Amino acid sequence: MIFKFKSWWRKRIVRRKSIDDALWQHCIQRLPLLRQFNDEEITRLRELATLFLYYKSIEATADLELTHEMRVVIAAQACIPILNLGIDWYAGWVSVIVYPQGFTPTRTQTDESGVVHEQLMSLGGEAWHRGPVILSWSDTAYAGEIDGHNLVIHEFAHKLDMRNGAANGFPPLHAHMSFEKWTKAFSQAYEDLLFKVEHNLPTPFNRYGASAPAEFFAVLSEVFFELPQMLETQYPAVFCQLCEFYRQHPRLIA
Numbered sequence: 158m159i160f161k162f163k164s165w166w167r168k169r170i171v172r173r174k175s176i177d178d179a180l181w182q183h184c185i186q187r188l189p190l191l192r193q194f195n196d197e198e199i200t201r202l203r204e205l206a207t208l209f210l211y212y213k214s215i216e217a218t219a220d221l222e223l224t225h226e227m228r229v230v231i232a233a234q235a236c237i238p239i240l241n242l243g244i245d246w247y248a249g250w251v252s253v254i255v256y257p258q259g260f261t262p263t264r265t266q267t268d269e270s271g272v273v274h275e276q277l278m279s280l281g282g283e284a285w286h287r288g289p290v291i292l293s294w295s296d297t298a299y300a301g302e303i304d305g306h307n308l309v310i311h312e313f314a315h316k317l318d319m320r321n322g323a324a325n326g327f328p329p330l331h332a333h334m335s336f337e338k339w340t341k342a343f344s345q346a347y348e349d350l351l352f353k354v355e356h357n358l359p360t361p362f363n364r365y366g367a368s369a370p371a372e373f374f375a376v377l378s379e380v381f382f383e384l385p386q387m388l389e390t391q392y393p394a395v396f397c398q399l400c401e402f403y404r405q406h407p408r409l410i411a
């Protein structure tokens with residue numbers, strides 16, 4: 158009964174709050190990443206983006222004026238990973254905060270001897286466990302390029318990873334998926350990237366992915382949607398696992 162009501166309510170939101178036709182078409186033109194989807198998928202993506210805009214608060218910091226078009230550009234990209242998962246995968250948090258540029262939060266860390274260190278780190282985005290997603294608009298707007306980098310997909314991949322606790326590169330797998338296969342595929346590929354980074358060897362992947370398993374999952378999720386052929390060639394087992402997890406088989410030709 159509750160499920161039926163939720164489904165009815167969401168259909169009502171999609172009908173009443175639907176993204177304006179002209180704006181949606183403009184968004185599709187602006188985001189070449191969406192070219193991989195057929196008409197039916199684009200329709201569902203638009204419905205998901207509509208629900209995303211309804212359920213999430215997307216706000217800018219004081220030094221940025223956020224237009225509805227910018228909100229739609231964020232929502233459309235954020236919904237790519239959940240196209241075949243559903244909006245409930247983003248349940249449990251509400252806020253997206255947009256900075257004009259990259260930002261530099263101060264991080265405090267306590268080392269083994271109890272000394273507290275302040276660190277300044279320049280970031281393009283962040284995802285907090287049960288908290289907000291933070292995006293820099295300059296990096297979000299740049300996501301129009303097909304180059305294997307996509308800040309929005311990166312941060313929202315972290316959000317999916319966090320559905321079963323702190324981000325660790327191990328999101329909740331679907332019932333039919335194998336824990337062992339996921340672990341084997343990701344740990345072998347992670348070790349490969351780590352080795353290449355440590356020995357300064359060439360790799361087509363963002364070296365930042367070697368900083369932690371959580372970052373590896375987020376970085377490879379970017380590549381999965383932007384340069385799927387490259388991921389399939391380099392790390393085929395990871396590609397298969399991501400196809401099963403996202404329930405998608407990306408086919409974008411860059």
Ligand SMILES: [Zn+2]
Pocket residue numbers: 311315371372375
């Ligand atoms: Zn990250």
